[in-house]
Amino acid sequence: MRYMATYDWMETLRNTNQWLGATALSLSSYPVFSLAPNPAFQWMAAWGEVTERTFQRMVTKPDWGIESITGEDGRDHLINIETVISRPFGDLIHFDVSGREEMARRVLLVAPMSGHYATLLRSTVRSLLPDCEVYVTDWHNARDIPVSAGKFDIEDYTLYLVDFMRELGSDLHVIAVCQPVPLTLAATAYLAEQDPDAQPRSLTLIGGPIDPDATPTDVTDFGRRVTMGQLEETMIQRVGFKYPGVGRMVYPGLLQLASFMSMNNERHMKAFMDQISRVAQGKASDRDPHNKFYDEYLAVMDMPAEFYLSTVERIFKGLEIARNEFVVDGHRIDFGKITNVAVKTVEGGKDDISAPGQCIAALNLCTGLPDSKKASYVEPDAGHYGIFAGRSWRNNIRPLVLDFIDTNSDAPEPRKRTSPRKKPKGKVDQPANKNAAA
Structure with missing residues (x-):
């Protein structure tokens, strides 16, 4: 109490x-x-x-606000949001486009659990819908989850992703944004060892802390400077009587917002x-x-306390992902087991949260992956949000991601689905690392 x-x-x-x-x-x-x-x-x-x-x-979950899109047939198609998998801490949802055949590109967009709702990726989803079948991880507010649902830390998060990928099958391309980047890579490596047939075809990692020490920022400096005892004492609280999650230990959203605002107080x-x-x-x-x-x-x-604390302790302080020492459910994951999933990293040249160098470290961890399956790209003038939303994403990054998906769209055992759309005349396949950094 x-x-x-x-x-x-x-x-x-x-x-x-x-x-x-x-x-x-x-x-x-x-x-x-x-x-x-x-x-x-x-x-x-x-x-x-x-x-x-x-x-x-501050206490209202935003609507997705994506009601329709214009299809290739020139008609407006209504959007229905369907729940594919429902879990206590998060759902797998599908943006079903009414009256349209299933698209060849099937994309799982892994949203961060870092204080904001998955709707933060609204513009990303909207930009992908005309060309892709889009699935999103929709994480729940911890204040609304009863204590009886149990804990939820980074291992549980990783296992959720494993189950989501298994549900969608190997005919899948995964895009992870920011915080879930290291855990998405871990989930893919877990599948590579435990269930190779469920691995996605490609993995696009956008602005995530694979190796936080590669390029220090204020975020990584804070993680190094503060002790776990200090974090638990100052950041963690119990949900009050007003919500279903009464008694659950959380990192409150209002406290997170106060931290966000203080970083640019005069501007706000x-x-x-x-x-x-x-x-x-x-x-x-x-x-x-x-x-x-x-x-x-x-x-x-609100974020589950165990998720927040384990992220700081194991990803930022212990560098378990960067050192290839991450353990999930008693099983030590080996990123070298990823051998046939194409991996692309995207970073923003002006990203002050996950600076260039932190995400591309994923390619060095994938020792079993040939260079032809690795790619990287840095958007010079983009900040953290610009690499998945806004002009930089729409004009520069999104086309490269779609090209990367198309280049790696041959699965060993494609699942039954509608026939892929024909490529435009004159378009030829490019190697997976055509955007590789020099």
Whole structure:
């Protein structure tokens, strides 16, 4: 019960600020005040609207908001989100495109469990849907998972990925973004030893900490500097009585958000002041750039304490992945057992979270993989988010990833599915490492 009061105190502060915002908006919007127009009421209403929305979004899971896409036939096709596998800590979901035959490219997009929901990859999913059959790992908020569901650490996360890959079969291409990169590589190596027929055809690793010490950042420095005892004492709390996961030890989303905001405090303060000004002047809209960004950025989820602590202790401090010493369910994984899964790494030249050098270390771990099955790419001007969303992803990285998938689309035993689309005339296959770093 020691940390439950702290958890509820943070939720109380959030709830109070949301209430203050709603009260200010309602009070300043009374029709009677129109008899004596005063700019102060406009600014009060604007402050209330922005404040209420801000604190409400912190506990609201965003919608995917992908309702339809335009197919090759020129028609709009509705999107249905189907649950393929349902588990206590996360689901495997499928974006089914109504009225369209199954695509040749089948992609599993592994979303991070690092404070934000899988919807953080919304633009990534939307960009892949016209050309791929897209599956996504949709992780649950730990505050909503009863204690009876048990623990969930990085070994459990890895085994979830193993089960998801087995379910989808070998006719699959996996794209892992940020935090799950080392665990996705571990899941592939696990399958290489335990169930080779379930291995995916290709693995694209985007901006993840395979070897955090390869290029130190503020994140890795923090992981080195703080002790596990300090982390457990200052970051871990018990879920309060308001949620189904009451009593579960978590790294609270609100505490994570406070850390995110403090890294660029002045920038965020200016963004909110500017938004209040726009609302007061009637220049804001429900889905303007500010709201589109912060509706997602502010939506945070609690992380299981054992997952957070084991990530820091084993990935960042112990370097178990980088040293090829990672153990899952009592079995020591050997990355050298990966021999026929093409692996490509993607890094951002301006990534200050997982800097260039950390992800490409995966290629050195795959000692059993021929060079023809290895590839790497660095997007010079992209930051951490730019390598999986935004202009850099759309214009430069996404086409390379799709080419890499097409180059490695010959499985030993393809599963039954619709016939692949024909390649455009004049297109020839390229070696898997055509984007390999010099």
